[in-house]
């Protein structure tokens with residue numbers, strides 16, 4: 299059985315805790331590898347490596363740090379397909395979608411290539427008599443990222459690329475479900491010229507995470523995952539005096555106005571609701587048609603499309619989506635469908651009994667479509683994270699704005715309409731962090747920031763884009779007087795520089 303260890307000091311090392319987790323092939327349900335779970339002392343050892351590597355890396359000029367990023371991009375491009383296949387084999391998303399996962403991560407590395415410009419400070423000549431005032435950014439030291447299973451390339455890169463480019467040393471704790479790609483990314487960073495110890499990967503569970511959250515050498519923690527864990531990480535990390543940003547779960551709505559291009563809206567819902575088997579934090583899980591006629595038309599168009607989704611092994615280039623990541627998630631999703639039926643929602647398409655010949659033990663589930671879902675139902679309120687779309691019928695536009703605004707999550711939302719006034723009003727009033735206008739998955743590009751509101755985001759800065767530079771650095775401001783020989787005697791009042 300293949301064994302996945304940790305990546306410390308520039309190389310893979312074996313785990314010594316004697317604890318392991320299974321890494322499955324989601325297509326067949328078979329265990330394909332086991333991943334070591336780090337114990338406290340192993341994480342401490344990785345942190346010590348990072349702390350030792352930090353001073354020299356921080357002192358490396360930013361253009362040389364950028365060159366490592368450029369070289370890393372080149373190395374990834376040389377083995378893009380192989381990495382995508384590896385990603386797909388542990389996650390279960392299709393090959394094309396796995397390439398998208400890597401691509402959206404690389405775009406943040408491309409952003410980080412601009413670090414010499416992004417780290418530039420400010421300078422005010424003559425802020426007072428003979429006085430110049432300036433500020434600049436410095437890295438924090440050792441920082442960490444804890445990431446989820448659903449984007450095993452993109453999210454580790456969102457975390458580590460800006461942090462490292464800023465001059466920090468990094469500890470990555472990826473998901474234990476699909477750890478191979480993060481390990482490969484660390485290896486490629488070393489090949490790209492990153493000094494050993496600047497990027498370390500510790501695999502594991504709560505024990506590894508808790509060590510990261512309490513070790514005084516770690517200055518900042520970035521987390522992405524489910525909301526209950528995000529809340530825990532935020533509370534524990536900040537109580538230890540760290541800078542912490544945590545991004546959590548989601549319940550993303552798509553509003554369909556009566557004037558929307560209905561075919562475009564249906565295409566958008568099918569892609570955004572069922573792509574990657576719904577295992578995306580920006581997946582649309584709630585469709586909100588406005589008015590009875592819109593709802594009836596939408597539902598009638600959705601039914602055959604959901605019934606005809608092509609589901610199969612992630613290795614088949616013709617499928618729309620593959621299996622869920624684990625049997626545990628499959629059971630959870632099936633349970634939610636049962637709950638929805640018991641709650642009285644209308645299950646128009648039932649994918650629970652989907653079976654695929656030759657893959658009977660794979661984690662497959664057919665697309666599910668609920669109509670007449672009520673905002674009090676658990677299937678509306680809770681994140682399912684599977685290929686399940688709930689239709690919540692809104693009587694009018696006001697109700698449609700209220701639904702996502704009052705939902706406890708606030709990650710993404712979209713409105714489909716041909717009316718500019720409505721789109722503008724919606725964009726301004728809706729209480730959600732990322733908004734799409736006739737665009738179902740509004741994940742901003744890497745030079746903007748990504749972050750949800752309410753229980754989708756804890757902390758006050760977003761990930762990637764300019765906020766990532768702010769999060770991974772601290773500002774120092776200098777007031778300097780030249781020539782220093784000026785003698786004014788002791789000043790007992792606060793300097794005002796009149």
Ligand code: NAD
Pocket residue numbers: 444445446447448449471472473474502503504507508522523524525527528545546547548578579681683709750754
């Ligand atoms: P998860 O919360 O189970 O795990 C995330 C990370 O936390 C993993 O590294 C895991 O090992 C660790 N972890 C799990 N339980 C822990 C515990 N009790 N104590 C300490 N650490 C623990 O999430 P997941 O199932 O891997 O990912 C799916 C979730 O991530 C969904 O809720 C999805 O919406 C969310 N997500 C959010 C965003 C975003 O940017 N908002 C992006 C992607 C995914």
